[in-house]
Amino acid sequence: MxxxxxxxxxxxxxxxxxxxxxxxxxxxxxxxxxxxxxxxxxxxxxxxNRVAQRLVTGRSGMVGMIARLNADMTADQTFMEILAGLTAALGARDVDLVLNVDQHSDPVVPLRKLYERGILDGFILNAPLIDDPRVAYLQSKGIPFVMHGKHSATADYPYYAIDNARVSADAVDYLVARGHRRIAFLNGEAHHAFAAERRQGFDAAMARAGLKVPDWAIRNAPPSVDYGFDAATALLTARDGAPPTAIVCASTLIAVGVLRAAQLLGIEVPQDLSVVAHDDGLPQVVSDELETPLTVTRSPLREACVPLAEHMVALLEGAEPAGLQTVARADFIKGKTTAEVPNGGEETWL
Amino acid sequence: MxxxxxxxxxxxxxxxxxxxxxxxxxxxxxxxxxxxxxxxxxxxxxxxNRVAQRLVTGRSGMVGMIARLNADMTADQTFMEILAGLTAALGARDVDLVLNVDQHSDPVVPLRKLYERGILDGFILNAPLIDDPRVAYLQSKGIPFVMHGKHSATADYPYYAIDNARVSADAVDYLVARGHRRIAFLNGEAHHAFAAERRQGFDAAMARAGLKVPDWAIRNAPPSVDYGFDAATALLTARDGAPPTAIVCASTLIAVGVLRAAQLLGIEVPQDLSVVAHDDGLPQVVSDELETPLTVTRSPLREACVPLAEHMVALLEGAEPAGLQTVARADFIKGKTTAEVPNGGEETWL
DNA sequence: TTCAAAACTCAAAACGTTTTAAATCGAAGG
DNA sequence: CCTTCGATTTAAAACGTTTTGAGTTTTGAA
Missing domain, CATH: 1.10.260.40 (lambda repressor-like DNA-binding domains)
Incomplete structure (x- = not known):
């Protein structure tokens, strides 16, 4: 035919x-x-005929990706955002994406299964964990992959990541320059590499400013509005010590919850409380939910997709992995949720 | 090697x-x-070596699927649920799933693009529309596909669907038998085939009971909690006529909103208001959100996945499309959100 | 002992491409 | 006029499998 x-x-x-x-x-x-x-x-x-091409070249032009679902079977927006951009970027480069859904507790299982089908040239990974077992598996097998993010400072594989330490350091520096001394941090889950880097940047910037943070003012949880709301409520009505004058949020979702909590408590933003968040550029979150523009560190997930696809293609064409490591810096964008420290807020925590 | x-x-x-x-x-x-x-x-x-096998058999062992995203870049739970089940069911049959994300207004574009890559044996479609243009395209090109759902009563392609007319007829019959006369219907979007079938079943069952429904008591919108909440609020405080004594919902999400609205209005369920919903068996929606078990017509999306995969494989192996049409019937499960019509609720609408 | 039928095995072709090594051709150089 | 070179083009092998049509054994009956 x-x-x-x-x-x-x-x-x-x-x-x-x-x-x-x-x-x-x-x-x-x-x-x-x-x-x-x-x-x-x-x-x-x-x-x-791609099958014939593949037979002779040994390459299939297909890469795999595993969708990790939440317990409620929703894929989070970040995954879908990456997926959307990636299928487009890969498609433009003649590469197709084979998807599988992770139903296991062990993230290596779906990876192995998919690879053993024998049709894939490599994988695209996202949401790296500290000591990610997927990295160990793929490297031990010599299977090519590109990561969105990086699982450790010494990652020796191709990736596209943002400078997460700098993200939170930028936020802290900005707040410190405005006189803030009690800065809380609503971070992502501790086992995620990005959260570890953010924490590290946060700690370093605070240390540079000579500031300390009590344990209860640094929290870890999957980003969600509820998490932001609950954590902010707890922080702002804390009995353990003075409430923070500023809160750094790992995502705009969390910030939305924080703003709601503040409003309910009659705390004015930014007069009484400054809020900085990291913005992944997800379409809805910013536009719909917020009347006041957030002060954010911003790096749209979409911008990662083309570099990821390019790294993947280059890798498959034999490029050196060491040359395929990109670290982007997030933009700092002043919104209307940050201000000078309020009167009486200059006291430090510890 | x-x-x-x-x-x-x-x-x-x-x-x-x-x-x-x-x-x-x-x-x-x-x-x-x-x-x-x-x-x-x-x-x-x-x-x-699958590639060699495929070269000689002329089949690629890959089928395509297009993710239609919501405006906010989230894939709805129903899609992810199907995707999860389908990758498993197809994988077990040695078929892989290539995914693309629909970024166009025209649903045929991504289909055509993906097909022209020349690597796919066929497609799996979901969420059929009335006069679905994808069906016309694929049939005109002779491209094999299997549909989850069916776009019209005369669908002449392989599909796995539930008897949607019966779903709403069952709900209506049950309510009518309990004395309800004023039954509202919160349906899905009108251009979706499933919604059209539900409407048809609703109308037929109401007609059999000799009942009429005013236009304002039948609504169409994408299923969501907010939709249920808003619509129920409007219905229960209606000035246009007597409020309904029962509401049939196209999804449990909608029902959740309805229950919230009723609670806020001080309307007791099921004493003052009966609620029936269709339950797709999505993991979270039922368990987390609801204290009272809903009366539902139930057909878990997961159950569609294996038949869909089997139909796909059979189709690719040359089976007659006419033999690959399955219509399942949803279970009717009595919960605690339905009761006899309240006193004074026997009056009909028109 | 022979022979046909059954049971089993084989060589070769085919799938559609890439790639290696060799062939063809024309023109330039001697 | 012969050689050589560069520019094109070609035939053929290779990738690993399935499948066709043709052997080659074995079996059992004549």
Missing amino acids: AATLKDISAELGLSVATVSRALNGFPEVNEKTRVRVRAVADRLGYQP | AATLKDISAELGLSVATVSRALNGFPEVNEKTRVRVRAVADRLGYQP
């Missing part, structure tokens, strides 16, 4: 070899011939 | 043909030979 190289070669009286070379842009084929070949190929609607 | 048929045949002094047949269970190979072959294959860890 579909046109093959043989069809084209027969029609032109050329050999399949020449036709193949012409279409693949080899230099040794006469330009006139190339034009003729391309014309016939277009007319016949020739599409190379 | 990996063992091939040739390796096995060389080791045993057999031809690759015999080895191939032995491993594939052909009847004409000697049982003793088969045992020997299998032993060596196991020892060598032989895994058939």
Whole structure:
């Protein structure tokens, strides 16, 4: 049914070899011939048979990705956002994405299963954990992969990540410069690498300012509005010590909860409380939920997709993994949720 | 690296043909030979090269699916639920799922793009619309597909669907039998085929009971808690006529909103108001959100996945599409949100 | 002992591509 | 006029499997 190289070669009286070379842009084929070949190929609607290509080249042009679902079977927005951008970016580079859904507690199982099907060139991973077992598995097997994020400071594989330590350091520095001394931190889950980096940046910036933070003012949980609401309520009505004058949030979702809690408690933002969040650029979260623009560190997830796809392609073409490591810096965007420390808020915690 | 048929045949002094047949269970190979072959294959860890298999069989073993995202980049739970079940069910049948994300207004575009990559054997479609353009496209091109749901009563392609007309008819019949006369219907979006079928079943059952429903008591919107809440609030405080004594909901999400609205209005369920919903068996929605068990028509989305995968495989193996049409019936499960019509509620609407 | 039928096995072709090594051609150089 | 070189093009092998059509044994009856 579909046109093959043989069809084209027969029609032109050329050999399949020449036709193949012409279409693949080899230099040794006469330009006139190339034009003729391309014309016939277009007319016949020739599409190379990827299975045959794969058989001879040993590559399939397909990469795998595993969807980790929440317990309630929803994929979080961040995953879907990446997925949307990635299928587009990969598609533009002639790579297809095979998806599987993780139903196991062990994240390596779906990876192994999918790989053993024998059809994939590599994987795209996201949401790295500290000591991510997927990294260990893939590296031990020599399976190519690209990570969105990086699981440790010494990651020796291709990745696209943002400078998470800097994200929280930027937030802290900005707040400290405005006189804030009691800064709380609503972080992501502790086992996520990004949260560990954020924590590290937070701690370092606070230390530079000579400030200490009690344990109860640094929290870890999966980002959600409820988490922000509950944590902020607890922080702002704390009996353990003075309430924070500023809260750094790992995501805008959390910040939304914080703002709601503050409103309910009659605490004015930014007069009484400053809020800084990290913004992944998810479409809805910012626009719909917020009347006041947040002060954020911003790095849209979408921007990661093209570099990720490019790294993947380069990796499969044999590039050195060491050259495929990108760290982007998040923008700092002043909104209306940060202000000078309120009167009486200068006292430090410890 | 990996063992091939040739390796096995060389080791045993057999031809690759015999080895191939032995491993594939052909009847004409000697049982003793088969045992020997299998032993060596196991020892060598032989895994058939799928690419080579596919080249010769002309099939790729991959089917495509398009994720339609909401405006906020979240995939709805129903899609993810199907995706999760489907990747498992297809994987068990040696079929892989290639995913693309729909970023277009025209649903045919991503389908066409993906197909023209030339790597897919077929598609799995979900959420059919009335006069679904995807059906027209795929049928005109002769591309195999299986639908979750069906876009019209005369669908002549493979599908797995539930009897949606019966779903709402069952709900209405049950309520009518309990004396209800004023039954409202919070349906899904009108252009979805399932919603049209539900509406048809609702209308038919109401007509059989000799009842009429004013336009304002039948609503269409994407299922969500907010929709249920808003619509119920409007219905129960209606100035247009007597409020309904029962509400049929297209999804449990909607019902959750209805229950909240009723509670806020001081309306007791089920004493003052009966609520019936259709339950897709999504993990969270029922368990977390509800204290009182809903009366539901129930058909877990998960149950659709294995039949869908089986239909797909059968279709690709050349089965007649007409034999691959399954219509399942939803269970009716009495909960605690339905009761006899309240006193004074017997009056009809029109 | 022979022979046909059954049982089993094999060599080779096919799938559609890439790639290696060799062949062809025309023109330039001697 | 012969050689050589560069520019093109080609035939053929290779990837690993399935499958076709043709052997080659074995079996059982004549």
